[in-house]
Amino acid sequence: MLIDLHAHAPHPGYYDQHPHWGPFFEQHEDDDIKLRVGDWIFGLGSPERKAAVRSGTGPKLADYLARRADPTTRLAGMDAAGQNLQVVSVPSHCYMYWTEAEFAVPFARKVNDVLAEYCSHAPDRLMFSAHVPLNAPEAAAIELRRACTELGVKGLVAGGANFGGLEFHSPELDIVWSTLCDLDLPMFIHGYNQSVTWGKKANEDHYETTAIIGMQYDETRCFWNLICGGVLNRFPNLKITLHTVAVTFLTN
Template sequence: MLIDAHAHLLPGHYPDHAPECFPSMEAVAGSTDRTLVFGEMRFRAKDVFFTAERRIEAQDASGVDLEVLSPMPPLLKYDLDPADGLALAQHVNDVTAELCGHAPERFAGLGMVPMQDPEAATAELAAIRDRGLAGVEIASNIRGDSIGHERFLGFFQEAERLGLSVFVHAMPSPMSRLPASAMGTYVVGVEGMFAAASMVLGGTAAACPDLRLSFSHAAGGFAMMLPRANYFWGGAWNEGPVDPERAVMPDDGPSPLEIARRFYYDSMVFDHRTIRYLIDLLGADRLLVGSDFPAMLREDPAAKTLRDMDLPAEQWALISSRNALRWLGRD
């Protein structure tokens, strides 16, 4: 079984009397594609973004058994007025639930919430669960604030209480020091790292030990800095015995690596050498298959890099499906 834990959808339509700040989907002459218009953004979306039958055809063609569908990240627009943000989220969540309802054995859906208003976002989580959605997607920062900021703690506690999965998708910050040309490359690595580190350093991960949290693109550069963080915590190289005399920032709580091994990470990192490092450092039981489909083309077949790595059967079973089922709370 192969589960793609990082795939996106777009609604094919928006209400006729939606606020002016809402996105729109404009018809494309002579095509089933539609153009997403959202502020300055113009994105041509193939019908596989919003048509269940086309998605299943694409799954079958690439060897995917189930997709975890989350809103395309530009919809996570946290500069909207909170009331408009909530209305947009509710529409997208209704569309997601409807699409998943066409074939619940092939789709699991994640909703969205207006994180610019943490109280409203927290209150909406119960409605997400009641729609039959598996969890929620959020951006890696909320208008420049890291997700580990204390003002979002109640949101994560409620997601944990309701048993909802949380998918953190790397998104640029308003304070990004990188040029726009880096948005799809370096920004993903930097913002994913900041988001995951903030969950450790801000105490949210410790406060929510049962939270099922996944990061897009393996949380960017997070895994590369974890050994240094572990040294500062415990004073040991190579995850050896704790040496209090060498520890720069001693802490009697769990080590950064121990906390990081509670998270899940999609393995869309484009290189088998990086995947091997992630398996070695974090464990095969922490990785998920991800593709960013249909915003990006899948490998042919899906997860080809993983398939070609000659992983032990147990590791392949974990990464290809079991971890995703556990993250979704379906084990």
């Protein structure tokens, strides 16, 4: 059986949730569809799709969103790749750790509800990892437990660093690690573009260095903070997979 443990699911059902942070899919003046989170803008197209845009045959926003929301589109792609099962999750640009808790908390609930409904169309092939507002640890623990007991999530997806100023070794986050252990759920670490937090300077990171280089740095910080900060001593049953640095360890 071939399982894709980490597949992004940028579903339009949890987009357009905030007047500034969005997140938004937008069709720009050059007719290309781009992602915007606050002031940060990211082109989504493959070279083939960008060529189609230049030739005037690129997708329109409504069609693009409809395909993103349709699980049969994903299932067809899985069949073509020979995949039996995918565990989908919110893309890292939507973690929203950099926003106020008043938005981050209900946004996480929305993400989990949307992904649960999406996966319900093919429960034998589509599963999902929970998203929680790690910048609000107590609320994060509550949402994690709800997502597990009510929605049947298979784990938690999380960034590697900077949860609204908190880090993995911050005592405030112990309630989340305790809940993960209590529920016996694994955590998948995936860094995020820190430039999304830069406000008006967000697009000065012209070559996505906070993704290409920064994600490895953030995930290494995660690994180091877990060890040096004593998290694995306090929670020896915590199960963690690190994404970019390709290190997997289970502490049992």
